[in-house]
Amino acid sequence: MTLRLGGKLYLSxxxxxxxxxxxxxxxxxxxxxxxITLYPFWNTLVISLNQAVDTTRGGIYLWPRIWTxxxxxxxxxxxxxxxxxxxxxxxxxxxxxxxLFLTTMLAYALSRREFVLRRPFTMIVLLSMYVNAGLFPNYxxxxxxxxxxxxxVYIIPSMISAFNFIVIRTFIxxxxxxxxxxxxxxxxxxxxxxxxxxxxxxKPVLATVALFVxxxxxxxxxxxxxxxxxxxxxxTLQYQLMALLQQSMNQSRxxxxxxxxxxxxxxxxxxxTPISIRAAGTIFxxxxxxxxxxxLQKYFVVGLNVGSIKE
Amino acid sequence: MPSAVLRKSPGFWxxxxxxxxxxxxxxxxxxxxILFTYxxxxxxxxxxxxxxxxxxxxxxxxxxxxxxxxxxxxxxxMVMRNTLAMSFINLVxxxxxxxxxxxxxxxxxxKRLKRFAQTISYLPHFLSWVVVAGLVSTMLAxxxxxxxxxxxxxxxxxxxxxxxxxxxxxxxxxxxNVWKEVGWNTIIYLAAMSAIDPALYEAAExxxxxxxSKIRNITxxxxxxxxxxxxxxxxxxxxxxxxxxxxxxRNGMNADYSQSIDIYVVNYGMRQGNYSLATAGGMFKxxxxxxxxxxxNWVSGKLGEEKLV
Numbered sequence: 283m284t285l286r287l288g289g290k291l292y293l294s295x296x297x298x299x300x301x302x303x304x305x306x307x308x309x310x311x312x313x314x315x316x317x318i319t320l321y322p323f324w325n326t327l328v329i330s331l332n333q334a335v336d337t338t339r340g341g342i343y344l345w346p347r348i349w350t351x352x353x354x355x356x357x358x359x360x361x362x363x364x365x366x367x368x369x370x371x372x373x374x375x376x377x378x379x380x381x382l383f384l385t386t387m388l389a390y391a392l393s394r395r396e397f398v399l400r401r402p403f404t405m406i407v408l409l410s411m412y413v414n415a416g417l418f419p420n421y422x423x424x425x426x427x428x429x430x431x432x433x434x435v436y437i438i439p440s441m442i443s444a445f446n447f448i449v450i451r452t453f454i455x456x457x458x459x460x461x462x463x464x465x466x467x468x469x470x471x472x473x474x475x476x477x478x479x480x481x482x483x484x485k486p487v488l489a490t491v492a493l494f495v496x497x498x499x500x501x502x503x504x505x506x507x508x509x510x511x512x513x514x515x516x517x518t519l520q521y522q523l524m525a526l527l528q529q530s531m532n533q534s535r536x537x538x539x540x541x542x543x544x545x546x547x548x549x550x551x552x553x554x555t556p557i558s559i560r561a562a563g564t565i566f567x568x569x570x571x572x573x574x575x576x577x578l579q580k581y582f583v584v585g586l587n588v589g590s591i592k593e
Numbered sequence: 594m595p596s597a598v599l600r601k602s603p604g605f606w607x608x609x610x611x612x613x614x615x616x617x618x619x620x621x622x623x624x625x626x627i628l629f630t631y632x633x634x635x636x637x638x639x640x641x642x643x644x645x646x647x648x649x650x651x652x653x654x655x656x657x658x659x660x661x662x663x664x665x666x667x668x669x670x671m672v673m674r675n676t677l678a679m680s681f682i683n684l685v686x687x688x689x690x691x692x693x694x695x696x697x698x699x700x701x702x703x704k705r706l707k708r709f710a711q712t713i714s715y716l717p718h719f720l721s722w723v724v725v726a727g728l729v730s731t732m733l734a735x736x737x738x739x740x741x742x743x744x745x746x747x748x749x750x751x752x753x754x755x756x757x758x759x760x761x762x763x764x765x766x767x768x769x770n771v772w773k774e775v776g777w778n779t780i781i782y783l784a785a786m787s788a789i790d791p792a793l794y795e796a797a798e799x800x801x802x803x804x805x806s807k808i809r810n811i812t813x814x815x816x817x818x819x820x821x822x823x824x825x826x827x828x829x830x831x832x833x834x835x836x837x838x839x840x841x842x843r844n845g846m847n848a849d850y851s852q853s854i855d856i857y858v859v860n861y862g863m864r865q866g867n868y869s870l871a872t873a874g875g876m877f878k879x880x881x882x883x884x885x886x887x888x889x890n891w892v893s894g895k896l897g898e899e900k901l902v
Contacts, residue, residue, distance in 0.1 A: 297803065300803055300804065301804070304700070304804050307697075308697060308700060308701055311694070311697045312706065312707075315694065315713065315776070316710055316713050316714075318772065319713050319714055319716060319717060319776070320713060321738070322728040322729075322731065322732055323728070326727065326728055326731050329731060340736035341736070343741070384622055387618050388619055388623075390618065391615045391618040391619035392619060394612075394615055396608070397612055397615045397619075398605055398608045398609055398612065399609070399616065399619070399620075403619055403620075403623050406623055406626060406627060406631075407626055410630040410631075412882075412886060413630050413631065413634070413879075414630075414879055414882075415630075415633035415636055415875075416633075416858070416872060416875025416878070417855075417858055417859065417862065417871065417875055418858075418868050418871050418872050419633035419636025419637060419639065419872060420629075420633045420636075421862075422633075422646075423629070423632060423633045423636070441625065442622060442625065442626055471614050472612075472614035472615050472618060473617075473618070476618065497719050500721070501719075501720070501721030501722070501723075502721075503723055504836075504837065504840075508863075520721050520723045520724075523723045523724070524723045524841065526727075527723060527726055527727055527730070527841060528841075531756075531842075531844050532844075557731075557734070560730070560731070564727035564728060564731070567721065567723065567724050567727075568720060568724050571719050571720060572716075575716060575719065579712060
């Protein structure tokens with residue numbers, strides 16, 4: 283008797299069954315990981331597109347029952363989405379540009395072996411990865427610099443990360459010294475070398491670092507709560523979503539206390555509910571990442587080899 | 594290298610003069626790092642004062658009053674329990690699921706299918722905790738999918754408001770972390786597995802080894818160094834159970850189990866204006882972190898692994 287599976291020949295029924303069982307296991311795991319990752323988005327999307335009061339009846343899992351864009355329209359105004367989007371994009375873009383420029387410049391300077399201050403400077407930067415004075419000491423620093431209540435509080439405190447510094451410096455060290463050496467002999471200054479050689483040569487690693495800086499800046503919300511919570515014009519998209527989320531948390535808390543009848547009357551009075559609003563907000567905050575995700579893959583896969591040095 | 598050796602070193606200041614441009618490129622940034630990372634350490638004095646923002650650092654000195662208060666505060670004990678429990682669950686789940694998934698993915702021969710599953714599984718890593726908290730609360734609502742699935746499986750008779758169940762909170766945080774990071778965490782293990790010599794597998798096959806015995810005797814030993822380094826490193830962060838997810842999912846009902854040390858600090862500082870106690874709490878955490886990290890580093894060195902710091 284011969285048994286075949288995936289082009290392979292099996293000599294015993296036992297090994298054939300083991301192999302077949304393993305194939306089933308693999309298929310189950312792969313399907314599970316894809317479904318479990320994607321389904322929450324789908325569920326949230328259909329809830330956001332379903333009429334809010336109808337959603338409270340339950341049963342919205344795969345497809346909207348009563349289609350509506352009311353939830354989106356509602357947060358577009360109440361959460362001031364256009365402004366929040368603008369602030370979030372401005373934050374992500376300026377943070378990324380400044381981060382990349384400054385970190386690469388520092389990494390280049392501290393990769394030059396002959397630089398007499400290389401060791402102490404490198405130590406100061408690397409140790410910063412492990413030193414954290416804590417929330418309130420940092421808070422008072424920001425306050426004394428009068429950064430609170432301004433857009434700059436999003437940018438200035440996080441311009442350098444020691445981790446990105448390591449990643450970029452490691453990359454610069456792989457560039458043959460001879461390139462810099464010959465330029466230097468020609469009398470080219472370090473600023474010129476940085477601009478005309480280092481920055482262009484670092485493009486692959488900078489793409490990856492940019493991805494991580496941009497995502498980090500896009501996803502941040504706690505600094506808004508801490509420093510700009512009385513400046514609605516500086517609210518980011520994530521902060522607005524956080525506010526919606528907290529509202530819905532309070533609602534579900536009261537839902538447990540109040541009897542259902544009182545609750546239902548309360549909900550019918552309005553055309554939107556915190557649950558539906560939360561769903562729409564979640565989709566708003568996720569959509570930009572989902573849209574750029576397919577294009578970014580190649581960068582983070584390339585960059586991982588570099589990143590794995592320290593992680 | 595040779596040029597640096599051959600060149601006669603011309604004295605510190607003289608070298609610095611010729612390296613003016615390098616100095617200009619690095620000094621302002623280093624000063625910036627000092628200002629934003631090391632200068633705030635001066636704020637630790639707040640922990641030894643009755644700090645009043647109006648008086649600033651001229652506030653009354655009270656010695657270790659706040660630390661005494663901290664260690665006798667029942668709330669702080671509870672907060673420490675929650676922090677340690679959640680980070681322990683995160684640690685165990687984080688390792689177990691990532692290693693399990695990496696081993697499974699490593700066995701998948703269909704390249705495109707594997708690539709697709711991986712790409713999907715990395716996605717949540719790029720989302721904010723706010724988005725994740727939004728998704729989790731939708732899934733766990735009393736009419737949410739989680740309750741439905743439990744019903745199908747016959748594991749629960751009645752739908753529950755899971756975020757209102759105090760005892761469930763640690764596990765919710767644990768599984769949420771797995772959901773967000775498991776795919777991403779497989780990357781490093783898959784990289785380690787790809788470095789294993791394929792000849793080992795072929796030899797095992799000739800010897801008649803089955804899948805499981807190949808996994809046990811080749812794959813697992815192959816990624817053991819990676820696991821050990823990551824484990825040691827993560828033990829150094831045991832005081833960090835995460836902050837955002839607890840902050841976002843906590844509510845009045847689960848407060849006894851959701852409050853972590855970071856939330857304790859935020860609550861005392863922001864809500865009650867007790868910056869001294871908040872700073873003492875934060876300082877305690879930072880100091881323990883640094884001690885743990887140094888220990889982890891030392892252990893790592895002893896074991897002959899690469900030093901982390």
